[in-house]
Amino acid sequence: MRAMATLKPDAGRISRAAPGATPLGLKFCGLDFASPIVLLSGCVGFGEEYTRIEGFSNRDAGAIVLKGTTGKARLGNAPHRVYETPAGMLNAIGLQNPGVEHVVESILPQLDFSETRFIANVSGSTIEEYVEVTRRFDQSPIDAIEINISCPNVKEGGVAFGNYPDMSAQVVAACRRVTQKPLITKLSPNQTDIGENARRCIEAGSDALSVINTIMGMAIDVATRRPFLGNVQGGLSGPAIRPIALLKVHQVYEVARAHGVPIIGQGGITSANDALEFIIAGATAVGVGTALFYDPLICRSINEGIAEYLRSQGLANVTELVGSLRVTNETQDCAISG
Numbered sequence: 001m002r003a004m005a006t007l008k009p010d011a012g013r014i015s016r017a018a019p020g021a022t023p024l025g026l027k028f029c030g031l032d033f034a035s036p037i038v039l040l041s042g043c044v045g046f047g048e049e050y051t052r053i054e055g056f057s058n059r060d061a062g063a064i065v066l067k068g069t070t071g072k073a074r075l076g077n078a079p080h081r082v083y084e085t086p087a088g089m090l091n092a093i094g095l096q097n098p099g100v101e102h103v104v105e106s107i108l109p110q111l112d113f114s115e116t117r118f119i120a121n122v123s124g125s126t127i128e129e130y131v132e133v134t135r136r137f138d139q140s141p142i143d144a145i146e147i148n149i150s151c152p153n154v155k156e157g158g159v160a161f162g163n164y165p166d167m168s169a170q171v172v173a174a175c176r177r178v179t180q181k182p183l184i185t186k187l188s189p190n191q192t193d194i195g196e197n198a199r200r201c202i203e204a205g206s207d208a209l210s211v212i213n214t215i216m217g218m219a220i221d222v223a224t225r226r227p228f229l230g231n232v233q234g235g236l237s238g239p240a241i242r243p244i245a246l247l248k249v250h251q252v253y254e255v256a257r258a259h260g261v262p263i264i265g266q267g268g269i270t271s272a273n274d275a276l277e278f279i280i281a282g283a284t285a286v287g288v289g290t291a292l293f294y295d296p297l298i299c300r301s302i303n304e305g306i307a308e309y310l311r312s313q314g315l316a317n318v319t320e321l322v323g324s325l326r327v328t329n330e331t332q333d334c335a336i337s338g
């Protein structure tokens with residue numbers, strides 16, 4: 001059941017091949033994606049430089065999500081802002097960005113919208129700031145708006161919006177009121193029941209869900225006994241979080257599929273096999289972020305691997321795989337392992 005009747009006609013439709021689609025082409029919230037791959041926020045700047053990397057083609061990605069954007073410009077956190085871990089990285093960039101006005105006026109005109117979709121990523125310290133930034137993007141050529149609810153709410157003493165279903169739903173409902181564009185909510189894994197949060201965000205008007213954002217962690221320099229990151233704590237991303245992210249996608253899909261709400265599954269994807277796991281678990285699209293830091297052209301091999309798998313399985317389109325996980329009586333989910 002959708003709370004709002006203000007969506008585009010196609011918004012919220014799950015897993016549909018675009019008419020006349022190639023094996024990898026699909027419709028996502030009514031938008032044509034040439035590939036299920038989405039380049040993730042914070043890993044490709046605002047797209048204007050990344051898409052000029054030699055050998056990269058916009059056609060390799062169904063969509064590109066811009067860096068988190070706030071009402072006013074932000075300088076971000078004190079260094080260090082990133083720290084490499086055995087299977088990923090910690091980051092505490094602190095939402096460095098030039099502010100929404102600059103993004104809309106100076107960066108969006110540089111983007112080539114002909115071959116891929118561009119998605120804004122909205123952040124704020126108050127609900128009013130989320131609304132202000134969403135409204136500004138609504139008046140721009142951007143294709144869709146993703147709201148990152150992992151930011152601390154300064155009015156509520158710094159607790160993250162995304163860790164509490166009530167607060168998450170308030171942000172989504174407020175943003176929904178000011179935009180007709182597809183609205184994607186990026187869920188935090190740092191909470192007790194991500195399925196309940198997903199349900200509340202859908203009922204508040206979210207057309208799609210991004211699952212998951214980074215998992216909080218830290219690292220200490222034992223020589224100085226200081227935290228490596230200037231912000232003390234940071235978000236862990238990369239292969240280290242992949243099994244956690246996959247389970248969260250599986251849990252959210254259980255809720256989202258009943259509402260026809262698609263998921264962008266993400267967290268540590270570095271290969272076609274990883275991407276296929278997320279799609280089988282219920283993701284309509286798959287995000288690639290940290291992997292781009294060491295292989296900016298990785299999308300091409302992931303696309304090729306997915307297409308090869310579809311051929312081997314006799315499937316015409318990637319959407320036929322979405323949520324095709326086979327759970328039998330012998331392999332029932334169980335809350336307790338070991």
Ligand SMILES: Cc1cc2nc3c(=O)[nH]c(=O)nc-3n(C[C@H](O)[C@H](O)[C@H](O)COP(=O)(O)O)c2cc1C
Nearest residue numbers: 040041042068091148213237238267268288289290
């Ligand atoms: C350096 C860095 C900056 C990020 N900045 C943002 C951001 O501004 N907004 C956001 O929603 N997510 C941000 N993320 C999270 C990613 O978009 C993604 O959800 C997460 O890293 C998991 O995917 P991955 O393991 O493929 O990187 C950032 C991640 C990294 C590594």
